[in-house]
Amino acid sequence: MKFTIxxxxxxxxxxxxxxxxxxxxxxxxxxxxxxxxxxxxRIQNNLTPRLENPAVVVVGADHGICAEGVSPCxxxxxxxxxxxxxxxxxxxxxxxxxxGMKTVVVxxxxxxxFPADSGIVDCKVRKGTRNFLKEPAMTLAECEKAxxxxxxxxxxxxENGTNVVAFGEMGIGNTSPASVxxxxxxxxxxxxxxxxxxxxxDEGVRNKCRVLSxxxxxxxxxxxxxxxxATYGGLEIATIVGGMLKAAELKMLILNDGFIITSALLVAQxxxxxxxxxxIFSHKSKExxxxxxxxxxxxxxxxxxxxxxxxGTGAALAYPVVTAAVEMLNNMTSFEEASITxxxxxxxxxxE
Amino acid sequence: MKFTIxxxxxxxxxxxxxxxxxxxxxxxxxxxxxxxxxxxxRIQNNLTPRLENPAVVVVGADHGICAEGVSPCxxxxxxxxxxxxxxxxxxxxxxxxxxGMKTVVVxxxxxxxFPADSGIVDCKVRKGTRNFLKEPAMTLAECEKAxxxxxxxxxxxxENGTNVVAFGEMGIGNTSPASVxxxxxxxxxxxxxxxxxxxxxDEGVRNKCRVLSxxxxxxxxxxxxxxxxATYGGLEIATIVGGMLKAAELKMLILNDGFIITSALLVAQxxxxxxxxxxIFSHKSKExxxxxxxxxxxxxxxxxxxxxxxxGTGAALAYPVVTAAVEMLNNMTSFEEASITxxxxxxxxxxE
Numbered sequence: 001m002k003f004t005i006x007x008x009x010x011x012x013x014x015x016x017x018x019x020x021x022x023x024x025x026x027x028x029x030x031x032x033x034x035x036x037x038x039x040x041x042r043i044q045n046n047l048t049p050r051l052e053n054p055a056v057v058v059v060g061a062d063h064g065i066c067a068e069g070v071s072p073c074x075x076x077x078x079x080x081x082x083x084x085x086x087x088x089x090x091x092x093x094x095x096x097x098x099x100g101m102k103t104v105v106v107x108x109x110x111x112x113x114f115p116a117d118s119g120i121v122d123c124k125v126r127k128g129t130r131n132f133l134k135e136p137a138m139t140l141a142e143c144e145k146a147x148x149x150x151x152x153x154x155x156x157x158x159e160n161g162t163n164v165v166a167f168g169e170m171g172i173g174n175t176s177p178a179s180v181x182x183x184x185x186x187x188x189x190x191x192x193x194x195x196x197x198x199x200x201x202d203e204g205v206r207n208k209c210r211v212l213s214x215x216x217x218x219x220x221x222x223x224x225x226x227x228x229x230a231t232y233g234g235l236e237i238a239t240i241v242g243g244m245l246k247a248a249e250l251k252m253l254i255l256n257d258g259f260i261i262t263s264a265l266l267v268a269q270x271x272x273x274x275x276x277x278x279x280i281f282s283h284k285s286k287e288x289x290x291x292x293x294x295x296x297x298x299x300x301x302x303x304x305x306x307x308x309x310x311x312g313t314g315a316a317l318a319y320p321v322v323t324a325a326v327e328m329l330n331n332m333t334s335f336e337e338a339s340i341t342x343x344x345x346x347x348x349x350x351x352e
Numbered sequence: 353m354k355f356t357i358x359x360x361x362x363x364x365x366x367x368x369x370x371x372x373x374x375x376x377x378x379x380x381x382x383x384x385x386x387x388x389x390x391x392x393x394r395i396q397n398n399l400t401p402r403l404e405n406p407a408v409v410v411v412g413a414d415h416g417i418c419a420e421g422v423s424p425c426x427x428x429x430x431x432x433x434x435x436x437x438x439x440x441x442x443x444x445x446x447x448x449x450x451x452g453m454k455t456v457v458v459x460x461x462x463x464x465x466f467p468a469d470s471g472i473v474d475c476k477v478r479k480g481t482r483n484f485l486k487e488p489a490m491t492l493a494e495c496e497k498a499x500x501x502x503x504x505x506x507x508x509x510x511e512n513g514t515n516v517v518a519f520g521e522m523g524i525g526n527t528s529p530a531s532v533x534x535x536x537x538x539x540x541x542x543x544x545x546x547x548x549x550x551x552x553x554d555e556g557v558r559n560k561c562r563v564l565s566x567x568x569x570x571x572x573x574x575x576x577x578x579x580x581x582a583t584y585g586g587l588e589i590a591t592i593v594g595g596m597l598k599a600a601e602l603k604m605l606i607l608n609d610g611f612i613i614t615s616a617l618l619v620a621q622x623x624x625x626x627x628x629x630x631x632i633f634s635h636k637s638k639e640x641x642x643x644x645x646x647x648x649x650x651x652x653x654x655x656x657x658x659x660x661x662x663x664g665t666g667a668a669l670a671y672p673v674v675t676a677a678v679e680m681l682n683n684m685t686s687f688e689e690a691s692i693t694x695x696x697x698x699x700x701x702x703x704e
Contacts, residue, residue, distance in 0.1 A: 023443075024433065024436060024441065024442050024443070025442075025443055025661050026425075026549075026550040026551050026660070026661065027551060029550070029659065029660045029661040030443070030657075030659060030661055030665075031638060031657050031658025031659050031660070032657040032658050032659075033657060033659070033669075073378075074693050076693060077692060077693055080690070080691065080692040080693065081376065081690075081692060083690075083691075084376055084685060084690040084692060087690075089376065089684075089685035089689070089690050090376050090377075090684070090685055090690065091375075091376070091377055091382070091680070091684060094676075094679055094680065094683055094684050095676055095679075095680075098672070098675070098676050098679050099672070197378075198378035198381070199378050199379060286383060302657070303655070303673070304656060305382075305383050305384040305385060305654070305673070306383025306384050307381065307382060307383050307384075307385070308378070308381045308383070309377050309378065309381040309382055313382075317385075317672075317673060317676055320450070320451070320669075320672035320673075321655070321657070321669060321672075323450070324446075324447055324450050324669055327446055327447075327450050328443070328446060328447075331446060332441075332442070332443060332446050333436060333441035333442055337441070338432070338433075338435075338436040338439075338441050338442065339432065339435075340429060340432040340433060340436060341426055341428060341429055341432065
């Protein structure tokens with residue numbers, strides 16, 4: 001798959017800074033909100049950017065690695081939750097609705113046959129990945145098919161007027177592929193990358209770490225991000241990697257989420273660094289090495305609420321802050337509009 | 353002024369924990385959202401709490417201490433901003449509207465005559481405080497009058513169906529009284545409590561610190577919180593202290609804000625510790641020792657966005673997270689409702 005991602009234009013940098021500085025507030029006093037507004041203005045190359053038809057793409061898949069006891073949760077929960085989301089239940093449905101976002105539920109590889117009228121978009125490549133302790137999780141062709149599916153979903157959203165997209169996931173066991181992707185792409189030891197997932201105890205975490213380390217030893221040294229993704233990734237993760245790259249190509253704003261989605265972003269930026277220009281880091285998750293992944297990409301999380309649910313919930317919860325930043329840029333009064341003494345000479349500029 | 357604040361009931365503690373644990377998610381995986389929902393359930397003593405007619409009370413006043421050069425901002429900005437807020441402009445108007453909150457703009461002591469039709473609630477005790485480097489900022493009677501005004505405003509909101517209230521402020525120079533209140537109530541050295549406010553440079557911060565330390569030396573040792581508030585506080589701060597205590601008495605949810613509002617909360621909790629049971633700490637401000645004040649009260653901020661604007665903006669920005677937490681408690685599907693395998697035995701409970 002080929003993606004062409006433009007770096008952000010610098011044409012409006014000064015005009016955006018000036019507009020933000022002229023709002024009725026001490027210089028820089030809206031902190032991260034100012035940085036978010038500035039980034040979105042640059043992405044849209046517009047002093048009055050608009051976020052339109054926001055969507056959360058929630059992608060589900062199952063994981064062969066579950067055979068190694070890496071999750072305390074039965075794998076049937078994956079398909080059960082997919083029905084729950086499709087019926088407007090569960091965390092992501094609730095928080096997306098709360099934030100005014102549309103939810104698109106996608107089956108990338110769940111080990112279950114969903115009926116045609118389930119409301120779940122069928123992008124199934126196969127019923128779950130293979131057990132990557134023993135063989136690659138996907139073939140390169142399967143991995144590329146999943147990426148193409150993700151790109152296609154995002155293209156359709158874009159054609160229907162969406163310019164901001166969050167990604168969420170459902171897949172019992174998927175902190176395992178995410179931990180391996182983190183370890184290999186960030187070059188960090190496996191222990192740093194492994195956490196309790198949906199609730200492993202200490203012994204469970206040690207076992208998970210042992211299984212994942214052994215898997216990495218079995219496959220030998222891989223450096224190409226596509227090969228790493230195919231060997232250790234999940235079908236939902238590959239679908240999301242394709243979706244993110246297409247979203248950046250289409251100059252959409254991307255809202256990153258927790259541990260799994262961030263592992264997809266790691267892969268995406270290893271393929272095309274520029275994807276990060278289009279990304280806002282919604283939150284700092286409590287799972288495993290999420291904070292380290294975010295730091296690796298120089299991300300600045302919007303929220304830090306000890307979340308570790310996934311599904312895109314962090315992105316949906318952060319979205320009102322993102323829209324508030326755009327509101328500020330577009331609609332907050334300036335010193336001149338409000339006839340207020342301009343105090344911008346008294347302060348220190350923070351957006352540099 | 354006398355306030356009677358009940359500690360929270362424990363009657364529903366177990367039922368609230370159980371209800372939260374039965375939601376379709378790994379145990380504890382919604383982190384701080386679960387703690388917010390639990391607190392609000394306890395405040396309202398209800399498994400299905402409702403937040404009704406949310407309001408931000410923005411209180412303005414001027415400060416005699418400005419004569420000592422403690423702010424880089426001309427004092428006319430106080431009344432200019434009050435008109436701006438009343439005309440639905442400025443940061444707090446924008447973010448309150450964005451969060452679905454009503455704004456009430458209150459003059460507690462601005463050095464300006466607002467016309468009767470300005471839309472600003474007249475609670476003026478006097479035109480600004482006295483210069484507390486030389487004499488007490490307020491008499492005890494003035495301070496109590498301001499507190500009574502704040503209590504009255506909150507009582508009226510409550511009578512009109514509001515059960516959640518945020519406080520904001522406007523007052524050039526008001527980080528100075530806030531820093532002194534912090535220093536005296538937390539027992540921390542003045543240098544720890546002083547920041548750049550609306551944009552002082554390093555020399556300005558040193559001067560501010562010197563002025564405030566000298567003021568504290570001039571007035572001798574004070575321990576009674578009312579006396580401390582009258583001697584060093586602001587009229588907006590005293591009004592807000594009264595508003596917070598009345599809100600807690602009426603079992604309303606209180607949303608704390610940045611440096612100034614948190615200094616009011618410090619005073620309020622020194623008078624009645626129980627006010628903290630009713631308070632959510634909206635955010636961690638970048639100003640001065642805000643983080644230390646929050647830690648002193650064992651607060652857990654919802655947002656950390658480098659904000660230092662005040663006005664109640666942090667509270668308005670955090671409010672969508674608070675409503676999301678209540679939505680979760682009331683409307684997120686349970687394992688049983690969604691026919692999902694109950695995984696609560698696999699995880700570790702985090703609300704203890």
